[in-house]
Amino acid sequence: MGVKPRVLVMMATYRGESWVGEQIDSILGQEGVDVTLRICDDQSPDGTFSICRSYANRFPNIIATRNEMNLGVNDNFMQMLYEDEAGDYDYYAFSDQDDLWMPNKLEAAVEMIEAKTSSEEPALYYCDLFNVEGRNESRELYQFSECERHPATVLLRNYINGCVMVFNRSLAQIVRSYRPNHFPRMHDVWLHMAGRFCGTVIADTDHAYMKRRITGSNVVGKTTLNPGSIGETIKLALLAFQPYDRVQSETAQLFYAGYDKYLKPEGRRVLEEFLHYRDSLDNRIRYSGSRSYWLPSPEALLRMKVGVLLGFY
CATH class of the missing domain: 3.90.550.10 (Spore Coat Polysaccharide Biosynthesis Protein SpsA; Chain A)
Incomplete structure (x- = not known):
């Protein structure tokens, strides 16, 4: 053995x-x-x-x-x-x-x-x-x-x-x-x-x-999509009227800076495309229609695309 x-x-x-x-x-x-x-x-x-x-x-x-x-x-x-x-x-x-x-x-x-x-x-x-x-x-x-x-x-x-x-x-x-x-x-x-x-x-x-x-006290529960959730849509809308942290962009920036020499070419391309999506309205429009991200619920994917278009990530 x-x-x-x-x-x-x-x-x-x-x-x-x-x-x-x-x-x-x-x-x-x-x-x-x-x-x-x-x-x-x-x-x-x-x-x-x-x-x-x-x-x-x-x-x-x-x-x-x-x-x-x-x-x-x-x-x-x-x-x-x-x-x-x-x-x-x-x-x-x-x-x-x-x-x-x-x-x-x-x-x-x-x-x-x-x-x-x-x-x-x-x-x-x-x-x-x-x-x-x-x-x-x-x-x-x-x-x-x-x-x-x-x-x-x-x-x-x-x-x-x-x-x-x-x-x-x-x-x-x-x-x-x-x-x-x-x-x-x-x-x-x-x-x-x-x-x-x-x-x-x-x-x-x-x-x-x-x-x-699923005990009710899990720090992270099920990965749900809430496809028809009015609450998810309201939370997205509220971001337009209150301060928010773009933790997704911050995470990507830290990751890119820290592991630059280890990135595979395709990984580098995907990260750079995301890191520059908020640079202009044209970029946001283009990235909102990107096929590089996806969710199995059409409603959840639509909310994500709207969030991208408004620069919330």
Whole structure:
């Protein structure tokens, strides 16, 4: 039997005492890989950290620490990836505290990455997932599979959840080579952009290897499109009358500056086109009709195009 790939799983916890133990068990039960579970608790006021610490006391492949102050989910995840100790693994994955992973989740990802890329090629894999609400289960990410043909979508709206991502050392090394002062958007957006513009994204929406419990306290819930939502339209209209942050443009600018030397030609083109879309009305009109981004709901796509035309991103 060969040496198992070493995988670092990074779990951010906060108020998760009701579910975190089951998720830790499902990670410890991963087959075909050598897992190290890194847990960082973000000052949970309940018993979450006590549960995590008890696991760490029993299992040498679990490291559990607690932040001195609450950082928020985004910075909590990213600080684990940038730790010195995080540099020596073959593969990396993010984990939420309230999910359940199937035993072959990591093994399936590693096998597909190795089948489709070389070890030197930066690669990001993702699968589909099951949303679990009571007794109901539903698949989510398959509806976004067409987005793989429209690489600029992530610049306006992310559709890949961090909990379904697995990425290799080559991609992790690129990400770790630069750290901005802050991340305007979520950690999974940053990793998605790295895979999309600096490497290869492997979409496996035919398979779902995990269950996400929709508990009502999830930091990020289902990726919904709200195709007929009046509320979404009203929020877009209100931007015309109040100050707003263009976090999408800020994120793209930081990313472009930090990873310029790693960008693939097509990735560079997509980023530059987006970064200049607000330079003139002609650019906004042209970009609003671009085929480089897409959403499966015509109504949601129309709202996005209107937002582009008005320069809201």
